[in-house]
Amino acid sequence: MLLYRTPHGPIVETDGVFTRLTDEWNDLLNRDDLPAYLTAAVKTGETTGKPEVLLSPVASQEVWAAGVTYFRSRTARMEESKEAGGGSFYDRVYAADRPEIFFKATPHRVAAPGGLMHLRRDSVWMVPEPELTLVITRNGVIIGCTVGNDLSCRDIEGENPLYLPQAKSFRLSAAVGPCIKVQHEPLPATTTISVVINRAGAAVFSGETKLDQLKRTPAELAGWLYKDNDFPNGAFLMTGTGIVPGDDFTLALNDEVSITIEGIGTLVNVMG
Numbered sequence: 001m002l003l004y005r006t007p008h009g010p011i012v013e014t015d016g017v018f019t020r021l022t023d024e025w026n027d028l029l030n031r032d033d034l035p036a037y038l039t040a041a042v043k044t045g046e047t048t049g050k051p052e053v054l055l056s057p058v059a060s061q062e063v064w065a066a067g068v069t070y071f072r073s074r075t076a077r078m079e080e081s082k083e084a085g086g087g088s089f090y091d092r093v094y095a096a097d098r099p100e101i102f103f104k105a106t107p108h109r110v111a112a113p114g115g116l117m118h119l120r121r122d123s124v125w126m127v128p129e130p131e132l133t134l135v136i137t138r139n140g141v142i143i144g145c146t147v148g149n150d151l152s153c154r155d156i157e158g159e160n161p162l163y164l165p166q167a168k169s170f171r172l173s174a175a176v177g178p179c180i181k182v183q184h185e186p187l188p189a190t191t192t193i194s195v196v197i198n199r200a201g202a203a204v205f206s207g208e209t210k211l212d213q214l215k216r217t218p219a220e221l222a223g224w225l226y227k228d229n230d231f232p233n234g235a236f237l238m239t240g241t242g243i244v245p246g247d248d249f250t251l252a253l254n255d256e257v258s259i260t261i262e263g264i265g266t267l268v269n270v271m272g
Contacts, residue, residue: 001038002179002265003028003144005055012042013179019045025059029234032141035182056112057135057146058176060233063110065131065150065168066221067100068093069240070213099216099224102164104150104238105174111149113177116272119251120170123153126251129241130195130259132187132211134218135180137234140226142218144182147259147267148238149175175269176236186218187211191262195243198256205249209242 002013010021010028019042021028031037068090093100111117119126133148151174157167181187194208218239225237251257251271260266 001035001042001182003038003057003182004051004179005057005059006051007053007055011048011051012038012045013050014042017042018048018050020048021045026233029057029059029061029135029143030137030139032137032139032143034137034143035184038182054113054178056107056110056115056176057180058105058107058110058236060107061235062103062231062233063105063133063148063174063176063236063238064225065102065104065148065238066216066240067102069099069215069221070209070242094215099221101221101225101237102168104168109169109171109173111172111175111269113175113267113269115175115269116172117149117151117175117257117269118170118172119253119271120153120156123156123167124250125155125158126151126153127245127249128152128195128197128251128257128259129238130193130243130261131238131241132191132193132214132218132261133176134222134237134239135234136222136226136231136237138231140222142184142186142222144180145187145218145261145264146176146180146236147178147261147264148236149257149259149267149269150238150241151175172272174238175267177267178265181264187261187263192260193243193262194260196258197245197251198258199252199254204255205245207243207245213242214239
Protein backbone atom coordinates (compact mmCIF):
# COMPACT_ATOMS: atom_id res chain seq x y z
CA MET A 1 0.00 0.00 0.00
CA LEU A 2 1.03 3.62 -0.58
CA LEU A 3 0.84 6.39 2.02
CA TYR A 4 0.54 10.04 0.93
CA ARG A 5 0.93 13.20 3.02
CA THR A 6 -1.50 15.89 1.90
CA PRO A 7 -2.68 19.29 3.21
CA HIS A 8 -5.84 17.52 4.38
CA GLY A 9 -4.14 14.68 6.22
CA PRO A 10 -2.75 11.23 5.40
CA ILE A 11 -4.25 9.24 2.53
CA VAL A 12 -3.69 5.53 1.93
CA GLU A 13 -3.92 3.93 -1.51
CA THR A 14 -4.76 0.23 -1.60
CA ASP A 15 -5.50 -1.47 -4.93
CA GLY A 16 -6.45 1.88 -6.48
CA VAL A 17 -8.78 2.88 -3.63
CA PHE A 18 -7.89 6.01 -1.63
CA THR A 19 -8.77 6.27 2.07
CA ARG A 20 -8.39 9.36 4.26
CA LEU A 21 -7.04 8.89 7.78
CA THR A 22 -7.33 11.16 10.84
CA ASP A 23 -3.98 10.13 12.37
CA GLU A 24 -1.15 12.59 12.91
CA TRP A 25 1.60 12.07 10.32
CA ASN A 26 4.47 11.80 12.81
CA ASP A 27 2.51 9.24 14.82
CA LEU A 28 2.07 7.08 11.74
CA LEU A 29 5.74 7.25 10.79
CA ASN A 30 6.71 6.00 14.23
CA ARG A 31 4.45 2.97 14.36
CA ASP A 32 6.65 -0.11 14.13
CA ASP A 33 3.49 -2.01 13.11
CA LEU A 34 2.49 0.48 10.40
CA PRO A 35 1.79 -2.07 7.61
CA ALA A 36 -0.64 -4.02 9.80
CA TYR A 37 -2.11 -0.84 11.30
CA LEU A 38 -2.94 0.64 7.90
CA THR A 39 -4.43 -2.62 6.67
CA ALA A 40 -6.92 -2.40 9.53
CA ALA A 41 -7.42 1.39 9.31
CA VAL A 42 -8.53 1.43 5.67
CA LYS A 43 -11.50 -0.80 6.55
CA THR A 44 -13.08 1.99 8.62
CA GLY A 45 -11.59 5.11 7.00
CA GLU A 46 -13.33 7.58 4.69
CA THR A 47 -12.98 6.84 0.97
CA THR A 48 -11.73 9.83 -1.02
CA GLY A 49 -10.32 10.75 -4.42
CA LYS A 50 -6.74 10.62 -5.61
CA PRO A 51 -4.80 13.47 -3.94
CA GLU A 52 -3.97 16.35 -6.26
CA VAL A 53 -1.61 18.24 -3.93
CA LEU A 54 1.15 16.39 -2.12
CA LEU A 55 3.38 17.48 0.72
CA SER A 56 6.80 16.06 1.32
CA PRO A 57 6.55 12.95 3.50
CA VAL A 58 9.30 14.51 5.63
CA ALA A 59 7.47 16.34 8.42
CA SER A 60 9.72 16.42 11.50
CA GLN A 61 12.29 13.82 10.50
CA GLU A 62 15.93 14.30 9.62
CA VAL A 63 17.10 13.14 6.20
CA TRP A 64 20.43 11.30 6.06
CA ALA A 65 22.22 9.67 3.15
CA ALA A 66 24.66 6.87 2.41
CA GLY A 67 27.37 7.37 -0.18
CA VAL A 68 29.47 5.16 -2.46
CA THR A 69 27.09 2.22 -2.18
CA TYR A 70 27.05 1.53 -5.94
CA PHE A 71 30.15 0.78 -8.02
CA ARG A 72 29.18 3.54 -10.48
CA SER A 73 29.14 6.08 -7.65
CA ARG A 74 32.53 4.87 -6.42
CA THR A 75 34.02 5.37 -9.89
CA ALA A 76 32.51 8.83 -10.33
CA ARG A 77 33.69 10.03 -6.91
CA MET A 78 37.23 8.79 -7.62
CA GLU A 79 37.30 10.55 -11.00
CA GLU A 80 36.06 13.90 -9.71
CA SER A 81 38.46 14.04 -6.77
CA LYS A 82 41.66 12.55 -8.19
CA GLU A 83 43.33 15.91 -8.75
CA ALA A 84 42.66 16.83 -5.12
CA GLY A 85 44.30 13.61 -3.93
CA GLY A 86 41.08 12.16 -2.50
CA GLY A 87 40.38 9.48 -5.07
CA SER A 88 41.49 6.55 -2.94
CA PHE A 89 39.11 7.55 -0.13
CA TYR A 90 36.11 6.45 -2.14
CA ASP A 91 37.62 3.15 -3.22
CA ARG A 92 38.43 2.38 0.39
CA VAL A 93 34.99 3.27 1.78
CA TYR A 94 33.28 1.20 -0.95
CA ALA A 95 35.13 -1.88 0.32
CA ALA A 96 35.09 -1.02 4.03
CA ASP A 97 32.84 -2.55 6.68
CA ARG A 98 31.68 0.91 7.78
CA PRO A 99 29.65 2.76 5.11
CA GLU A 100 29.78 6.47 4.39
CA ILE A 101 26.75 8.05 6.06
CA PHE A 102 26.20 11.80 6.21
CA PHE A 103 23.55 14.29 7.22
CA LYS A 104 21.54 15.56 4.24
CA ALA A 105 18.65 17.82 5.22
CA THR A 106 16.30 19.14 7.86
CA PRO A 107 12.59 19.19 6.89
CA HIS A 108 12.62 22.80 5.68
CA ARG A 109 15.41 21.94 3.22
CA VAL A 110 13.32 19.21 1.57
CA ALA A 111 11.35 20.03 -1.59
CA ALA A 112 7.86 18.61 -2.00
CA PRO A 113 6.86 16.51 -5.01
CA GLY A 114 6.49 18.90 -7.92
CA GLY A 115 8.34 21.64 -6.05
CA LEU A 116 11.46 23.62 -6.84
CA MET A 117 14.91 22.44 -5.83
CA HIS A 118 17.80 24.87 -5.51
CA LEU A 119 20.94 24.99 -7.63
CA ARG A 120 23.86 26.38 -5.62
CA ARG A 121 25.09 29.58 -7.18
CA ASP A 122 28.73 28.82 -6.29
CA SER A 123 28.69 25.46 -8.09
CA VAL A 124 29.08 24.87 -11.82
CA TRP A 125 28.71 21.07 -11.81
CA MET A 126 25.51 19.80 -10.22
CA VAL A 127 23.65 16.54 -10.75
CA PRO A 128 20.61 14.78 -9.32
CA GLU A 129 21.18 11.53 -7.47
CA PRO A 130 18.18 9.16 -7.72
CA GLU A 131 18.02 7.06 -4.56
CA LEU A 132 15.85 4.51 -2.83
CA THR A 133 15.05 6.18 0.48
CA LEU A 134 14.20 4.23 3.63
CA VAL A 135 11.58 5.33 6.15
CA ILE A 136 12.66 4.32 9.66
CA THR A 137 10.84 4.68 12.99
CA ARG A 138 12.39 6.09 16.15
CA ASN A 139 13.03 2.48 17.19
CA GLY A 140 15.05 1.75 14.06
CA VAL A 141 12.37 -0.31 12.30
CA ILE A 142 12.14 0.10 8.51
CA ILE A 143 8.43 0.59 7.79
CA GLY A 144 8.66 1.51 4.12
CA CYS A 145 10.53 3.31 1.40
CA THR A 146 10.16 6.19 -1.01
CA VAL A 147 11.95 8.02 -3.83
CA GLY A 148 14.71 10.51 -3.06
CA ASN A 149 16.77 13.05 -4.98
CA ASP A 150 20.13 13.78 -3.32
CA LEU A 151 20.99 16.93 -5.31
CA SER A 152 24.80 17.22 -5.29
CA CYS A 153 27.62 19.57 -6.32
CA ARG A 154 30.29 17.40 -7.90
CA ASP A 155 32.79 20.22 -8.28
CA ILE A 156 32.65 21.22 -4.61
CA GLU A 157 32.96 17.64 -3.32
CA GLY A 158 35.66 16.87 -5.88
CA GLU A 159 37.76 19.87 -4.87
CA ASN A 160 38.15 18.46 -1.36
CA PRO A 161 36.26 15.63 0.40
CA LEU A 162 36.06 17.84 3.50
CA TYR A 163 33.70 20.08 1.53
CA LEU A 164 31.08 17.31 1.47
CA PRO A 165 28.58 19.14 3.75
CA GLN A 166 28.61 22.16 1.42
CA ALA A 167 28.27 19.93 -1.64
CA LYS A 168 25.29 18.10 -0.16
CA SER A 169 23.42 20.27 2.36
CA PHE A 170 21.94 23.61 1.33
CA ARG A 171 18.59 25.22 0.64
CA LEU A 172 16.16 22.73 -0.98
CA SER A 173 18.97 20.29 -1.69
CA ALA A 174 16.76 17.23 -1.18
CA ALA A 175 13.44 16.03 -2.51
CA VAL A 176 11.43 13.06 -1.25
CA GLY A 177 8.15 11.50 -2.41
CA PRO A 178 5.64 11.24 -3.93
CA CYS A 179 4.52 8.70 -1.32
CA ILE A 180 5.73 5.99 1.01
CA LYS A 181 5.42 2.35 0.02
CA VAL A 182 4.55 0.82 3.35
CA GLN A 183 6.00 -2.64 4.01
CA HIS A 184 8.60 -4.27 6.20
CA GLU A 185 9.99 -6.40 3.39
CA PRO A 186 12.67 -4.89 1.12
CA LEU A 187 11.85 -4.24 -2.53
CA PRO A 188 12.88 -7.02 -4.95
CA ALA A 189 16.50 -6.87 -6.12
CA THR A 190 15.19 -6.61 -9.69
CA THR A 191 13.49 -3.27 -8.92
CA THR A 192 14.48 -0.57 -11.43
CA ILE A 193 15.41 2.99 -10.52
CA SER A 194 15.36 5.39 -13.47
CA VAL A 195 15.78 9.10 -14.13
CA VAL A 196 14.92 11.42 -17.01
CA ILE A 197 16.08 15.04 -17.17
CA ASN A 198 14.12 17.31 -19.49
CA ARG A 199 15.36 20.70 -20.67
CA ALA A 200 13.07 22.96 -22.70
CA GLY A 201 10.79 19.99 -23.36
CA ALA A 202 13.48 17.58 -24.57
CA ALA A 203 15.31 14.83 -22.69
CA VAL A 204 18.99 15.70 -22.17
CA PHE A 205 19.83 12.71 -19.95
CA SER A 206 18.28 9.41 -18.95
CA GLY A 207 19.60 6.42 -17.08
CA GLU A 208 18.61 3.49 -14.92
CA THR A 209 19.96 0.95 -12.50
CA LYS A 210 18.60 -1.91 -10.40
CA LEU A 211 18.64 -2.52 -6.70
CA ASP A 212 20.80 -5.60 -7.18
CA GLN A 213 23.66 -3.17 -7.83
CA LEU A 214 23.37 -1.80 -4.27
CA LYS A 215 26.38 -3.18 -2.39
CA ARG A 216 24.87 -2.98 1.10
CA THR A 217 21.43 -4.08 2.29
CA PRO A 218 18.88 -1.53 3.48
CA ALA A 219 18.89 -3.16 6.92
CA GLU A 220 22.69 -2.84 7.12
CA LEU A 221 22.60 0.86 6.24
CA ALA A 222 19.78 1.57 8.70
CA GLY A 223 21.70 -0.27 11.41
CA TRP A 224 24.76 1.92 10.90
CA LEU A 225 22.67 5.10 10.93
CA TYR A 226 21.10 4.20 14.27
CA LYS A 227 24.32 2.96 15.85
CA ASP A 228 24.94 5.17 18.92
CA ASN A 229 22.43 7.71 17.62
CA ASP A 230 18.78 8.51 18.26
CA PHE A 231 15.97 9.95 16.16
CA PRO A 232 12.96 10.96 18.29
CA ASN A 233 10.77 11.51 15.23
CA GLY A 234 12.25 8.76 13.06
CA ALA A 235 14.45 9.31 10.01
CA PHE A 236 14.69 9.04 6.24
CA LEU A 237 17.82 7.44 4.81
CA MET A 238 18.83 7.80 1.16
CA THR A 239 20.74 4.67 0.18
CA GLY A 240 23.07 5.99 -2.55
CA THR A 241 22.91 6.30 -6.30
CA GLY A 242 23.88 4.05 -9.17
CA ILE A 243 23.10 6.64 -11.86
CA VAL A 244 25.66 9.38 -12.51
CA PRO A 245 25.58 11.54 -15.67
CA GLY A 246 28.80 11.96 -17.64
CA ASP A 247 31.41 14.49 -16.59
CA ASP A 248 30.25 16.91 -19.28
CA PHE A 249 26.73 17.21 -17.84
CA THR A 250 25.44 19.71 -15.30
CA LEU A 251 21.93 20.73 -14.35
CA ALA A 252 20.56 24.09 -15.50
CA LEU A 253 17.81 26.37 -14.27
CA ASN A 254 14.32 25.07 -15.09
CA ASP A 255 15.49 21.51 -15.81
CA GLU A 256 12.82 18.99 -14.85
CA VAL A 257 14.07 15.87 -13.09
CA SER A 258 11.80 12.80 -12.94
CA ILE A 259 12.91 9.85 -10.81
CA THR A 260 10.93 6.62 -10.90
CA ILE A 261 11.22 3.57 -8.68
CA GLU A 262 9.15 0.55 -9.62
CA GLY A 263 6.36 -0.08 -7.14
CA ILE A 264 6.54 3.38 -5.58
CA GLY A 265 6.02 6.06 -8.22
CA THR A 266 7.68 9.07 -9.84
CA LEU A 267 9.19 12.06 -8.05
CA VAL A 268 9.26 15.17 -10.25
CA ASN A 269 11.06 18.42 -9.39
CA VAL A 270 12.18 21.50 -11.25
CA MET A 271 15.56 23.13 -10.70
CA GLY A 272 15.39 26.74 -9.53
